[in-house]
Amino acid sequence: MSDTTDAANAQQDPEAVSFEGLNVSDRVHIVPLGYEYERVTVPxxxxxxxxxxxxxxxxxxxxxxxxxxxxxHADLRAAGIEIDDDTVCDIFDLYDTLRTIAELIQANRAHDVYVNLAAGGKVTAIAGMIACMVTGEAEPIYVSAAEYGQDKEVPVAKDVTSVSRLPTYPIQAPSRDPLVLLQYIVEEGPVTKQECIEFAVAAGIDPLAQHSADDTRGLYRLLDSHLLDSLRADEYVETYKQGRNKYVQATTEGENTLDAFSYML
Incomplete structure (x- = not known):
């Protein structure tokens, strides 16, 4: 066989090929780890x-x-799969897990993203599902097995039988402007409504930032209608009067919500 034929039949290194002007997506799996092996590697x-x-x-x-x-790790590497091994969170905390998974989804939104709901526990499954529905950028998958055990020294499930895509429904994430104000209230609160107005104007939150600084009543109305009303309705903040001032402080639900959706800020 000639050298020319050998060269023609030789396989080119895929890494040497560039895709100029093309969007080539990776297949990315996000996997909160519990006591599973096959339900991680097989899908x-x-x-x-x-x-x-x-x-x-x-x-x-x-x-x-x-x-x-x-x-x-050995199975994934043997399959030529890149492993990102640097992510940790409190997998028993719904809000921390939701934030962590949502951040990973957002970081990979240019690719095809799948969240494995079966590889961790109940909290990670719920958080993963919510993250998929809120971001709208990932597909949740569930991995069924033929056998399930209780001994955590060995993988809980054996003999994967199916990998299923689960249906999702859109969930409305908090709007960014109220979330920005919520972050200020959580970090600095309790704060007065006047301080909330000053923060919103300095942060460039419209329509407050564009409103006349001389129209005090108008600014208070805009603070309520554009920001505080929705935060109060969702029970993220509560207001109270002390002396001549009205104060705003975050609730526990508000603090948890900020933790979960801080990736939006």
Whole structure:
């Protein structure tokens, strides 16, 4: 066989090919980790993932993680899948997990993103589903198995039987302007309504920022109608009067909501 024929039949390195002017999406899996092995690796390998973001519990000692976590890494690498191993959160906290997954979804929104709801626990499954519905940028998947156990020293589920896409329904995330004010109230509160107005104007939040500074009553009306009314309706803040001033302070629900949706700011 000639050298010319050998050169023609040789496979070109895919990494050497550039895609100019084309949007080439990766297949990205986001996987909060619990006590699972096959429910992590099988969908990623079968669905030909390009990259997997593993989400660990922030309170875990890496040296005390289950031994099969090393097998997860080995299987993914053997399949040529890139592993992002740097993400941690409190996987028992709904809001922290929601924020973490939503941030990963947003960071990969140019790609095809899948959130594995079966690899962690109940909290991560709920948070992952909400993150998919709020962002509208990811597909939630559930991985069924033939056997389920209770011993955490070995993977809980064995023999994956199916990987299913779950239906989603749009969920309205908080609007950005009220969320910006909520962040100010959480960090600085309790604050007066006058201080809220001053913050909104300085932050360039319209229509307050464009309104005449001399129209005090108008500014108070705009603060209520454009920002505070929605925050109060959702029970993210509460107002009270002390002396001649009206104060605004965040509720626990408001603090949790800010934690969950801070990726929008």
């Amino acid at each position: 990623a390998v079968r669905m030909r993932a390009d990259r997997v973001h593993l989400v660990y519990h922030e309170g875990d000692d890496p040296d005390e993680r289950p031994g099969y976590y090393e097998d997860i």
